[in-house]
Amino acid sequence: MKFDLSLVLAALPRVSDAALVNLRIAILALCLALLGGTALTVLRSLKIPSVNRVIAVLLSFIRGTPILIQIFLVYYGLPAATGLRLAPEVAGIAAIAINSSFFISEIMRGSLPEIEGGQIEASTALGLPPSVIWRKVILPQLFRKISPMLINEGTVVVKGTALLSVITVVEALRVSQQIGAAKFRPFEPIVAAALMFLTINLALMALGWALERRFAREIR
Amino acid sequence: MALDLSVITDNIPLFLEGAWMTLRIAAAAFVAGMAIGTLAAVASLSGIAPLRWLVAGYIAIMRGIPFIVLLFLIHYGLPAAGIRNPALVNGIAALSLFAGAYYTEIIRACVRALPKGQWESARAIGMSPFAAARIVIVPQILAPMVPPVVNCTMTMIKESSVISSITVAELTFSGLVVQGNTFAPFEVFIAVALLYWLICGLFATAARAFESRLAGTRRNRGLTPLVGRYLILEGRRT
Numbered sequence: 311m312k313f314d315l316s317l318v319l320a321a322l323p324r325v326s327d328a329a330l331v332n333l334r335i336a337i338l339a340l341c342l343a344l345l346g347g348t349a350l351t352v353l354r355s356l357k358i359p360s361v362n363r364v365i366a367v368l369l370s371f372i373r374g375t376p377i378l379i380q381i382f383l384v385y386y387g388l389p390a391a392t393g394l395r396l397a398p399e400v401a402g403i404a405a406i407a408i409n410s411s412f413f414i415s416e417i418m419r420g421s422l423p424e425i426e427g428g429q430i431e432a433s434t435a436l437g438l439p440p441s442v443i444w445r446k447v448i449l450p451q452l453f454r455k456i457s458p459m460l461i462n463e464g465t466v467v468v469k470g471t472a473l474l475s476v477i478t479v480v481e482a483l484r485v486s487q488q489i490g491a492a493k494f495r496p497f498e499p500i501v502a503a504a505l506m507f508l509t510i511n512l513a514l515m516a517l518g519w520a521l522e523r524r525f526a527r528e529i530r
Numbered sequence: 531m532a533l534d535l536s537v538i539t540d541n542i543p544l545f546l547e548g549a550w551m552t553l554r555i556a557a558a559a560f561v562a563g564m565a566i567g568t569l570a571a572v573a574s575l576s577g578i579a580p581l582r583w584l585v586a587g588y589i590a591i592m593r594g595i596p597f598i599v600l601l602f603l604i605h606y607g608l609p610a611a612g613i614r615n616p617a618l619v620n621g622i623a624a625l626s627l628f629a630g631a632y633y634t635e636i637i638r639a640c641v642r643a644l645p646k647g648q649w650e651s652a653r654a655i656g657m658s659p660f661a662a663a664r665i666v667i668v669p670q671i672l673a674p675m676v677p678p679v680v681n682c683t684m685t686m687i688k689e690s691s692v693i694s695s696i697t698v699a700e701l702t703f704s705g706l707v708v709q710g711n712t713f714a715p716f717e718v719f720i721a722v723a724l725l726y727w728l729i730c731g732l733f734a735t736a737a738r739a740f741e742s743r744l745a746g747t748r749r750n751r752g753l754t755p756l757v758g759r760y761l762i763l764e765g766r767r768t
Binding site: 313351354355356357358359362370371373374375376377378379380382383386387388390391419422423425427430431434440443444448465468469470471472473475476483487490495496497500501503504507508511512515 | 730
């Protein structure tokens with residue numbers, strides 16, 4: 311059987327429509343993860359021993375288990391354990407956002423010591439309360455420092471949305487599989503899906519380079 | 531709701547079989563991925579422009595598409611091209627290609643970090659390129675390669691769970707089978723997660739021991755307690 315480019319092109323309109331679902335899920339999950347990751351970071355900085363111990367265990371769990379299993383736990387496990395049944399898309403967003411929150415908090419932990427300590431001493435000497443030090447001194451600089459890594463995390467999140475096809479979310483990969491099943495040609499529609507993911511992620515990486523260049527210029 | 535542990539204890543052999551298969555897949559993908567990574571890194575460093583572009587394209591594609599899409603591309607694409615492999619072989623092939631891209635970047639970065647004179651003097655005293663690589667370059671990049679390779683391999687082990695979707699009987703697949711028989715998804719996926727956690731945890735612990743032996747950890751360079759209150763997340767509040 312020969313590779314048939316026209317089948318790829320025929321699948322593209324429907325698959326690209328479905329890719330908007332991936333994009334929506336990724337953006338939502340990433341926004342939630344940014345909030346969650348920042349909150350986790352500030353919470354960890356309070357160094358409440360019991361809280362930090364719990365976070366350390368959760369972090370190790372999130373980092374040590376596949377995101378596919380985490381998605382299964384939220385989608386299949388949560389209703390069985392608590393009776394709380396989430397729609398596939400909601401469960402997927404929740405799983406990806408939780409996963410990414412912990413990774414973003416780890417990214418922040420890595421870059422926090424790069425911030426000039428004198429600024430915090432000066433802010434404290436000026437009598438700024440901790441909440442203001444976080445909001446006005448630390449976080450703006452921190453987000454700038456970690457923006458390349460956040461872009462990378464963004465591509466991970468976009469790729470994670472493909473896994474939601476397994477829990478019946480109708481996104482690009484699942485639509486391409488449906489087209490493949492209807493036409494008995496599974497390969498070409500998946501090429502279309504691959505192109506969509508590649509496009510989104512390359513655009514994201516290009517945005518990352520543009521950001522980096524701009525920041526580099528501003529520092530000079 | 532009460533946890534029904536019998537779901538897990540009754541199916542321990544199935545879970546362990548799956549875990550064993552996951553380890554074997556990961557080991558095979560590690561070896562094949564390292565081979566791909568070494569070849570691609572050499573091609574990329576060779577200075578031949580078309581080869582460099584080819585490797586750059588390979589890496590961009592592997593980083594840009596989800597692993598599950600790569601897996602389906604191989605699993606459905608090879609039969610369409612007349613190559614029929616068992617699902618296990620396709621799964622390992624996809625995982626190797628995926629990990630190989632990350633290994634390529636690691637190897638390339640480690641070689642680039644060496645002073646250029648190392649390679650040039652080795653060649654200047656008459657070593658063949660192969661001898662220069664084997665005797666001068668490789669021994670020096672092994673140590674710095676370890677931490678990123680361990681990290682990447684852990685990602686790869688976790689990513690192998692996706693291979694369950696082409697019906698390879700690894701750990702996640704055995705979880706899905708047990709879940710189909712028992713209708714106890716919470717217990718089953720917690721058990722599966724714990725097994726992955728165990729595998730990754732052992733791996734990470736070994737890696738950390740290895741790492742701290744390689745280099746004394748350099749961190750938190752003289753931050754005062756006040757500064758540490760904001761910029762350090764571990765330890766006691768000061």
